[in-house]
Amino acid sequence: MEWREFTLTENDAGRRLDVILRHLDAARGLSGLFAAIRKGLIRLNGKKARPDSRVNPGDTLSIAAFLLDPSDPSDPAHPQAGQQSGAPAEIRRPDSTSGAPAASGPVSSPPQAGTTAPEATPSEAPAGAPPVPVLFESDHLIAVLKPPGMLVHDGPASLEARLRPYLQERIPPSVSFRPGPLHRLDRNTSGIVCFSKSLAGARWFTESLQQNRIAKYYLAVLEGELPPGYHEIWLDTLERRHHSTSLSTAGQAAETHICRLGTASRYQLPGLHTMTGVRIVTGRTHQIRAQAAGHGHPVLGDAKYGSRISGLGRGLLLHAAALVLPAWEYGEKHLIQAPLPRRWYRLLQLQHDQPTAVAVSSRTGTGYRVRRPQSVPAPRDTESRDPWLDRVMQDLILI
Template sequence: MSITVRKFTAGPDDNGRRVDRIVRRLYPDTPLSALYRLFRTGSIRLGNMKAKPEDRVSAGDILAIRSSDASGNPDSAAGSLDRKDAPGGDRSSLFAAILIVQTSDLAIVNKPRGLLTHGAGGLDELASAYFSARASGSLAFRPAPLHRLDRNTSGALAISASIAGARAFSLALREGRVDKIYLAVLDGRFDGNEEWVDTLSRTGSDGKTEAGREGARPATTLVEPLAYAAGRTLARIRLMTGFTHQIRAQAAIHGHPLSGDAKYGGSAFAGGYLLHCAELGIPEDIGIENPGIVVAELSPRAEITIKSIFLDIPASFLPRRSPNTLAAGPEP
């Protein structure tokens, strides 16, 4: 049985991470018991010192791991993502095609309807392929979606491009400081603006979000009707809190389910429900390179659908990117 020593250099996005987290990322197929045995025997060293699992690395640190072939191979032999195959190239191109804006810390994409946020063939895989060249500078960090949109919901969605971006955006999201504005087609007519305040929780049986169940938490949504025709309303919706299916659930609770949303009792609507995150507003003071307010335009199909129902809708009601909007950065 041969013994090998592999050395890895920590990148900027590894700064402050625990050694055991990095080693687990590098050796994803190796049992935890075997990895911690390497720590106990002094086979993992940080610089010139025996590493402990709780030690934290700094950018530029050298991590040396002495192991047998039986211990498993590190992910891509250097903690980077291997995306040189043709499918990976396709995924990278798909991500580039939906990219709205990119900074050194965040990327904002316009997720199309039908694309999963996470999972096989999902946005997380597209992001990994697109950032593969940059990710090779980190042993543990992987760019990934920072929140989610349902499969059939489209629009603006943030992707981490650095660990600083992931931490700053996630904190702002938890604090309720990320502004999210949607367009939706709802059943029925509104008499004016509405504020929906409910207590919501997720059911385990059918995956629906419902009101008033045990463990429910408060949810607030602001609704501004823009146009009405043929029993349907086009509305601008601002999320004040963030729950899975929040808009879909509250719309149904208040008697205005999304048209075409069969899960929540919506009326029949060709092509399924239309829910689009049109704006994502990121606070200026979160300490990273910031794209500010990002506008995601409707797909041509969604825009045609809206204009075919609401015939005289002003163009200003539909999301349009400003000509001077910060452009998407070059592919790394």
Template sequence: MEFRDFTAGKDDDGRRLDRVLRIFLENLSMGEIYKLLRKGLIKVNNKKAKADTHVSQGDVISIAEFLFNSESKSNVVTAHSPVPSSENLNIVFENEHLLIIDKPYGRSVHGSEKEKDAGLDKEVTAYYEAKSKEEKEKSLSFRPGPLHRLDKNTTGLLVFSKSLEGAHWFSEGIKNHTIHKKYYGIAEGNLAKTEEWEDKLSDSDTTEQGFYTVSQNTSGLLAQTTAKPLAHGKLAGHDITLVEYAIKTGRKHQIRAQSKIHGHPLAGDTAYSGHKDKLLKREYYLQAYSLSFPANPLGLPPEIKIELSSDFLDLLRCCEIKNPGL
């Protein structure tokens, strides 16, 4: 019987065999995987193995070739196959642990069937798998994923994991508040001075424009944001402020919700009391422009920054903000 061989990578090391196979062979149930192991149709280093066997880096996992036969309707295995890398990821930084992109406006991180958007996570996975095969470092069970949230219409720096070490370190940094995130936004009204916002937020019971917003609630989760005015201008005769937001927590819709609560909703953000205007080309203007990191073992610089997008700059000029000093 012929077998197809796969070599376990660094991020497979120490994992149970059934857990590796469950991710690698995503079309099969755990029951089917156990059955294949008992029959010797899946082997480790050319020997039968139990489901609770712990995989080591460099182990060769062999799967019976007939399971990959596309003509079989009952026992088809679709292993993850490398695909061409995306040309539209806008990569800002990349190493073996993390991938940081400049997320475009209107793109969902996880995708939407309704809007026919496959999702940036799938594009990053395709890029990761293609590159891993090219470098012969593909993990059988590890899949990259977003390590924090950005709403569909928020742009800017978005971080994906490329290794377990990178995922664990970044997640701990977010949890312990040692990684700092800053945003630029255009808010309605005249924010005269820097304000420290602390509010408790929770999901609303009703939807706005087809999705659940968040609102102030004494039983909600604490959200902390520093809002610093950078420049002032006029949009259709009304005051607007270019604001730098530094977030200490990462709640759903945090900046958008707190901006509404404190009387300065994002311009155009009608879900949070903002007002539409013909000059606005977006639902709202909010860009994650800076990530700051402590000393780290991942090879990250102290700070990663991007410049404002052209749409953002165009609106600033329309609002007579010619030199915001960014």
């Protein structure tokens, strides 16, 4: 009997044997998989193993060849079973196994404050270059800038599909690990999306999100004008129904911190709108869009949630502008920033509230101004107010 062997790596470590095998599509279904393990057609380090066995780096996984290739005549169920086989069948591995070892080098720095993000044009990326701007990269994570109008996953034109070849060249081979998005953005929202480059990175990011240790900041232009000094915590209950989310008395709790940063107006058109900095503490579907609409100020251009403003082109005026990662391999908290897309400046005339202080960021070493309105009403619970909100947002929108 012909066998195929795989050496397991750090990106497979700790997973159950049956989970590894499902990624390989071995044994044609779950029942066939368990039967193959029981019959000794799948072995770990040359010995029979249980489906729930945990694998370690360096383990050798041996699989009967016909389990990986249904056309292999050595399969007892194959019509030509027992006849002389030809050339060995090619091993069917997941896409990520073609990756090369991770490249070493300095971590990409966040863009400087006061710059605008280049418009992402994935189809025009040169060979070997990422299809979208990279904002941060380490051996475990990569943060990229998603343009409006692009799905994060699902389909050949998604961000995940476009980024996959770039990532496969930068991760070590693995039987079961595939790099993928660690969170989502709505199709018409621009900004930061993080992808895993290792199993350890995926587990760390997911656990940090679940424990609310990753802070997500957005820039949003809301329809109408919020008063100067507006800094509130929206505590609402959201209900998801028929592909939209709305405020309700029943549903899931949603917490959003929002502060006014300035005003925005469309060139040569009447009406004044509000540039806001937003932090979401919970992660409900369409949370910012639904809460903004429920509080009477929908995101500009968001017709689904009641915006009356049209003619803004592709995408909402909602931008995932910053992530603050907790300490891990980065030492102190790490700030990842995505400057405003150029289209915002083409569409809007932005007027920021008066700056009152100048400071230096210890995270990036770059100067920024902390703008605070002349009078900020004291929040009901001062302990829950986010001290980063003004600072992080104002760092991004320097004139």
